[in-house]
Amino acid sequence: xxxxxxxxxxxxPYANGPLHLxxxxxxxxxxxxxxxxxxxxxxxxxxxxxxxxHGTPITVTAEQNxxxxxxxxxxxxxxxxxxxxDLGCSWEPNxxxxxxEYGGSLFNRxxxxxxxxxxxxxxxxxxxxxxxxxxxxxQYFEIHEGGGGRFLPDRYVEGTCPSCSEDGARGDQCDACxxxxxxxxxxxxxxxxxxSAPIEIRNxxxxxYRLDAFQTVLEQHAESQQGHWKxxxxxxxxxxxxxxxxxxxxxxDLSWGIPLPMEGNEWDGKCVYVWFEAVxxxxxxxxxxxxxxxxxxGHSNGADAxxxxxxxxxxxxxxxxxxxxxxxxxxxxxxxxxxxxxxxxHAENGKTIDDPVELPGPGDYSLETNVPAMEYLMLSGGxxxxxxxxxxxxxxxxERFDPDTLRYYLGINMPENHDTDFNWPDFVEKINSExxxxxxxxxxxxLTLGARLPSSNTGPFADFDERERTKDTQKKLxxxxxxxxxxxxxxRYKEALRFAMNAxxxxxxLLQAATPWxxxxxxxxxxxxxxxxxxIGALTDLSFGxxxxxxxxxxxxxxxxxxxxxxxxxxxxxxxxxxxxWNSAVDWDVPMTxxxxxxxxxFKRLDLEEILASEQSLADTSxxxxxxxxxxxxxxxxxxxxKEDTEMTEAPEGTTYLNFETFMEVDxxxxxxxxxxxxxxxxxxFVVSIDDGSEDGRxxxxxxxxxxxxxxxxxxxxxxxxxxxPRALRGVSSEGxxxxxxxxxGNVRLVTVDGSISTGSQVR
RNA sequence: AACGAGGUGGGGUAGUCUGGAUAUCCCGUCGGGCUCAUAACCCGGAGAUCGAUGGUUCAAAUCCAUCUCUCGUUACCA
Numbered sequence: 001x002x003x004x005x006x007x008x009x010x011x012x013p014y015a016n017g018p019l020h021l022x023x024x025x026x027x028x029x030x031x032x033x034x035x036x037x038x039x040x041x042x043x044x045x046x047x048x049x050x051x052x053x054h055g056t057p058i059t060v061t062a063e064q065n066x067x068x069x070x071x072x073x074x075x076x077x078x079x080x081x082x083x084x085x086d087l088g089c090s091w092e093p094n095x096x097x098x099x100x101e102y103g104g105s106l107f108n109r110x111x112x113x114x115x116x117x118x119x120x121x122x123x124x125x126x127x128x129x130x131x132x133x134x135x136x137x138x139q140y141f142e143i144h145e146g147g148g149g150r151f152l153p154d155r156y157v158e159g160t161c162p163s164c165s166e167d168g169a170r171g172d173q174c175d176a177c178x179x180x181x182x183x184x185x186x187x188x189x190x191x192x193x194x195x196s197a198p199i200e201i202r203n204x205x206x207x208x209y210r211l212d213a214f215q216t217v218l219e220q221h222a223e224s225q226q227g228h229w230k231x232x233x234x235x236x237x238x239x240x241x242x243x244x245x246x247x248x249x250x251x252x253d254l255s256w257g258i259p260l261p262m263e264g265n266e267w268d269g270k271c272v273y274v275w276f277e278a279v280x281x282x283x284x285x286x287x288x289x290x291x292x293x294x295x296x297x298g299h300s301n302g303a304d305a306x307x308x309x310x311x312x313x314x315x316x317x318x319x320x321x322x323x324x325x326x327x328x329x330x331x332x333x334x335x336x337x338x339x340x341x342x343x344x345x346h347a348e349n350g351k352t353i354d355d356p357v358e359l360p361g362p363g364d365y366s367l368e369t370n371v372p373a374m375e376y377l378m379l380s381g382g383x384x385x386x387x388x389x390x391x392x393x394x395x396x397x398x399e400r401f402d403p404d405t406l407r408y409y410l411g412i413n414m415p416e417n418h419d420t421d422f423n424w425p426d427f428v429e430k431i432n433s434e435x436x437x438x439x440x441x442x443x444x445x446x447l448t449l450g451a452r453l454p455s456s457n458t459g460p461f462a463d464f465d466e467r468e469r470t471k472d473t474q475k476k477l478x479x480x481x482x483x484x485x486x487x488x489x490x491x492r493y494k495e496a497l498r499f500a501m502n503a504x505x506x507x508x509x510l511l512q513a514a515t516p517w518x519x520x521x522x523x524x525x526x527x528x529x530x531x532x533x534x535x536i537g538a539l540t541d542l543s544f545g546x547x548x549x550x551x552x553x554x555x556x557x558x559x560x561x562x563x564x565x566x567x568x569x570x571x572x573x574x575x576x577x578x579x580x581x582w583n584s585a586v587d588w589d590v591p592m593t594x595x596x597x598x599x600x601x602x603f604k605r606l607d608l609e610e611i612l613a614s615e616q617s618l619a620d621t622s623x624x625x626x627x628x629x630x631x632x633x634x635x636x637x638x639x640x641x642x643k644e645d646t647e648m649t650e651a652p653e654g655t656t657y658l659n660f661e662t663f664m665e666v667d668x669x670x671x672x673x674x675x676x677x678x679x680x681x682x683x684x685x686f687v688v689s690i691d692d693g694s695e696d697g698r699x700x701x702x703x704x705x706x707x708x709x710x711x712x713x714x715x716x717x718x719x720x721x722x723x724x725x726p727r728a729l730r731g732v733s734s735e736g737x738x739x740x741x742x743x744x745x746g747n748v749r750l751v752t753v754d755g756s757i758s759t760g761s762q763v764r
Numbered sequence: 765a766a767c768g769a770g771g772u773g774g775g776g777u778a779g780u781c782u783g784g785a786u787a788u789c790c791c792g793u794c795g796g797g798c799u800c801a802u803a804a805c806c807c808g809g810a811g812a813u814c815g816a817u818g819g820u821u822c823a824a825a826u827c828c829a830u831c832u833c834u835c836g837u838u839a840c841c842a
Contacts, residue, residue, distance in 0.1 A: 231780095418770065440802070
């Protein structure tokens with residue numbers, strides 16, 4: 001298997017914000033572990049990814065901040081690529097340190113002009129092969145002064161619902177009554193971003209990729225992958241294929257993206273749809289890498305070097321393609337991207353839409369070998385969320401912590417089969433009682449014990465290098481080595497790391513049984529006639545500890561590159577541990593070396609209290625504790641008291657006084673709760689009937705289910721807002737709002753009236 | 765509510781697709797040992813009717829049905 005071409009494709013992070021730990025666990029750490037492992041095996045690895053820099057959300061961020069989209073993506077591309085390097089992800093050097101023939105890596109970006117022109121070329125190839133069809137759609141158009149304007153995506157349009165006549169309905173769905181409709185049915189539509197601009201429906205032509213033409217061949221492909229795809233990948237792909245594939249739009253009315261390479265006014269202002277463009281980054285990035293690095297560095301195939309990693313060879317050998325991504329991205333990589341790859345093969349083989357599509361053959365671009373997609377990493381039981389500021393950001397994490405601690409924690413807790421949880425108590429415990437107590441401590445024992453032995457030129461251990469005595473331990477390590485290798489080959493990272501940790505345990509057991517320390521502190525007092533032999537035995541075991549430590553340095557390297565390098569040098573080994581062949585870990589004939597420098601612990605213990613006190617800014621766990629009814633396994637460790645929101649603390653300074661008249665516009669009245677019903681169509685709502693002094697009474701929908709039972713509420717005299725504009729909530733009209741106190745920590749109590757007073761009385 | 769994913773000792777987790785004998789491993793806990801090592805290490809124990817019920821089978825954590833709870837997305841939270 002040595003020398004195999006392995007293409008590692010990493011999902012392209014969206015350059016609209018910094019990466020957080022969820023991203024790292026889901027798609028950035030696993031491919032790096034894999035790449036490091038494959039290199040150690042001697043394979044030729046090309047790893048590609050980069051910033052996904054186009055699309056409307058980036059335009060919106062730019063507009064909000066009054067800057068250009070390019071400035072937004074420049075900023076986050078810089079931040080994210082640096083953060084990944086700081087995490088030890090091997091995006092540099094770009095040329096494999098074993099030599100250019102072994103590949104390299106490139107973290108590129110979709111705003112690269114070379115990417116743009118390659119995407120446009122591919123676009124034209126598919127177009128010429130008849131793999132696109134044109135459809136005319138009706139879409140809203142925002143007219144600007146001076147004649148220009150722009151098309152608006154549905155979610156940037158709002159207006160009056162055609163079904164219930166409520167205002168504030170969204171482009172294709174009404175929040176009030178739940179109706180869905182064509183955006184063009186919306187009444188009084190306005191642009192959300194620019195409400196004053198006139199808006200009209202215009203026809204717009206778009207191109208659609210004929211995904212349907214690939215249905216059969218994709219089913220074949222999926223069938224052939226059943227054996228090694230993970231269950232989440234199988235399920236997700238099956239769902240798509242079972243629904244039946246339909247043509248999918250590849251163009252958009254979009255200002256920030258790759259323009260269509262087509263003549264004619266009707267195509268002005270249109271861009272390639274992001275999904276179509278960004279996935280092609282996997283191949284364009286390989287070609288750009290070859291242009292920029294393989295050619296100039298003398299690769300035997302020059303600028304065509306990328307074909308080694310992308311094309312099936314004449315004898316039918318396929319390069320191994322591994323795609324690393326989160327679960328939300330699965331269909332793009334098992335359905336859409338393969339369909340595009342096969343479409344390009346089809347077009348380049350001179351075929352058209354009229355010819356049947358076939359699976360790739362010699363000379364064609366290869367399809368994915370495996371898609372080890374991850375589930376999600378949660379944060380203290382809740383999902384990472386940029387908008388709710390519920391996240392631990394990678395850059396700020398790395399400012400405070402050793403990257404290897406994160407790599408260990410996420411490695412041992414990787415969301416391989418289901419969602420897992422990040423929380424500080426668990427993080428601290430795993431680092432202190434596993435990484436440090438087992439691995440760090442074992443290594444430190446060996447090194448400090450060694451440092452106390454008399455050292456010759458060859459170090460303290462070489463004289464006690466007697467292989468026969470440690471045969472059993474060697475066997476155990478060899479078994480572990482096989483297990484680690486197998487697990488990594490099957491993308492079972494948690495398991496692999498666990499096996500590696502077992503090696504440290506074996507080491508600790510060996511030391512415990514050998515008790516070499518006895519022969520350091522106690523001199524031979526003559527009472528034990530076997531003292532000499534026992535001493536040699538114990539020190540022989542101890543010296544084998546050096547070999548175990550070396551085994552650990554090599555096998556931990558894919559997971560924990562920084563500490564492995566440190567350990568490597570502490571052992572007196574020369575060179576870079578990441579260049580050491582994988583199997584050298586169980587080569588018991590390597591001459592023992594030594595480093596005379598005082599041994600230093602590999603990791604520093606973490607203190608939970610200290611972290612919790614200072615990490616509020618990194619993870620505001622209070623967000624979650626405020627959401628009763630959302631407990632999650634493993635997510636309910638004790639949390640710090642919720643901190644005041646920054647915005648809240650600043651509020652007093654920014655207080656503006658309210659005019660009395662303005663206050664009096666709010667008509668507050670007393671009402672008595674007559675009955676409380678379950679809302680027929682909403683989980684969290686009560687439908688409350690109130691005697692407001694009028695004959696008919698009124699109905700109010702209230703989200704109090706979490707705080708009150710229906711019985712508790714009936715009969716209470718409450719204060720409500722009487723002149724709030726009525727609004728339908730999930731189909732039931734709500735005529736006002738009851739006042740309730742909310743302490744922000746999950747307690748909500750209704751405002752009631754002291755003593756009795758007639759319903760309908762005004763409150764002021 | 766719709767769709768998707770799950771429920772395995774105190775916490776986490778493997779095994780489930782492809783049924784098989786005492787249900788894996790890590791942490792915690794209890795008892796003992798060690799004292800070189802970062803409150804670290806080693807040995808041993810306790811602790812699970814594998815969410816519930818029913819079914820298929822010689823045999824069910826595993827397959828089927830129903831139920832239940834949870835998580836996610838969307839809805840909603842006046």
